[in-house]
Amino acid sequence: MKWEALDDQLTPRTLRLIAAIGRFGHLSRAAEELHIVPSAASRRVSKLEDVLGTDILNRQSNTLSLTNVGLAIAELARHRAEEIDALQADIARLKRGSTVDLKLAVSGPVIFGGLPEQLRGYLRANFQVRLSVIEQTTDTIIQGLLAGDADIGIVLGFHPSPSLDFVLYRADRLGVVVPPDHPLSRKAALHLKDIVSEPLIVPHASMIADLLEAKASESGVGLQHGIAVSDFASICRVVEGGLGITVLPMGISASEVAKRGLVCIPIDEDWARCDIYLVTRNNVEAGSDIAGLKQTLLA
Structure with a gap:
């Protein structure tokens, strides 16, 4: 070569x-x-x-x-694309003057929703902000906010902390995502027992994976894990290829599921509620860039 x-x-x-x-x-x-x-x-x-x-x-x-x-x-x-995009953004902002660095940490499925469009609108109006978006697990996001490693987080579920402010970002519920020709696609709703024998594809140590494992353990059943996928962005493509099923928040992932021609069936269990929260530290100053981004995301 x-x-x-x-x-x-x-x-x-x-x-x-x-x-x-x-x-x-x-x-x-x-x-x-x-x-x-x-x-x-x-x-x-x-x-x-x-x-x-x-x-x-x-x-x-x-x-x-x-x-x-x-x-x-x-x-x-x-x-390489991330590096080029970052370079282009840096050049544009350096031409305009000083910059403010903000870090937004999001739980994987959140990126499927309207977040990119929200951020695009915010950055167009706030050229001084250089924004980094990091995909992390919910637990890592909470720890990062407490340690000052992130400015804003978007997480699955409510995790009370005296040092953090949680505001509802999206009300949602977990659903099972399957190919359209899968036998489960014809069901109106599903329970945990319906999916325990299916190859399940969820990122290891994610909030959804931990929740499913905990509920399976409570029910005395074991989950069948499919191929290992490290991020939610790849999961729908893998399911589309017929390699297994996955579990995602139904509302936030609806556009990605539809784009892939997949089917999402709600999980009819009390624990399947999966509201999504925007989280900041309690000491965010009114009028700050963090407060401005928070206001945009909650609009």
Whole structure:
């Protein structure tokens, strides 16, 4: 392999294309997201495969999936895209003057809802703010707020603390997400006993995973875990591929579930209520940038 040739092919646009194919499972949808005609997108993939001497895509079915090499490139693409986006934002803000750094820590499923659009509107009106958004588990977010490592958190469930202010962000309820041809998709509601024999895909140590384990233990049953997925952003794609089922807050994940053509069935248990809270430290000053972001998110 000629590394110089590989450098020529691994452009930011091609990296974004590979990552988008992994998310959508379709080259045409990935090309549309990047405003590339499908034929040009196909050529980009083929040229990169020629340089690598191996396949990036599995092409045996109606939908595309990434090979192990493709997954490695997609992970690189994610990091590279974040770096480029951060650089572009930094340059824009440096042109305008001084900046204020804010850190927003969110529980994984929250990103599926309207949060990105809320943040876009806020940043357009507050060019002085440089915002970092970090996906973490609920427990880690609470600890980070208490330690001063984050300014605002959005978490699943209410976790009272004398040092933190919890305000309802979204009322929600847990539901089971399955492919449309799955037997459970025809149910109007589900109970825990209905899913214990299914391969369950949830990030380890997340609030949802811990809750399901606790309720299964109380019921004297064991859960069947599917493949390990480290973040909620990848879960719906994995479920779409027929590798298992997952559990998500129904309201906040509705758009992602619909986009994937999946079905979400409510869990008819008292413990399945999963309200989402916006959390800050108690000493937030009125009129501060943190208070402004909080007000935007709660609007």
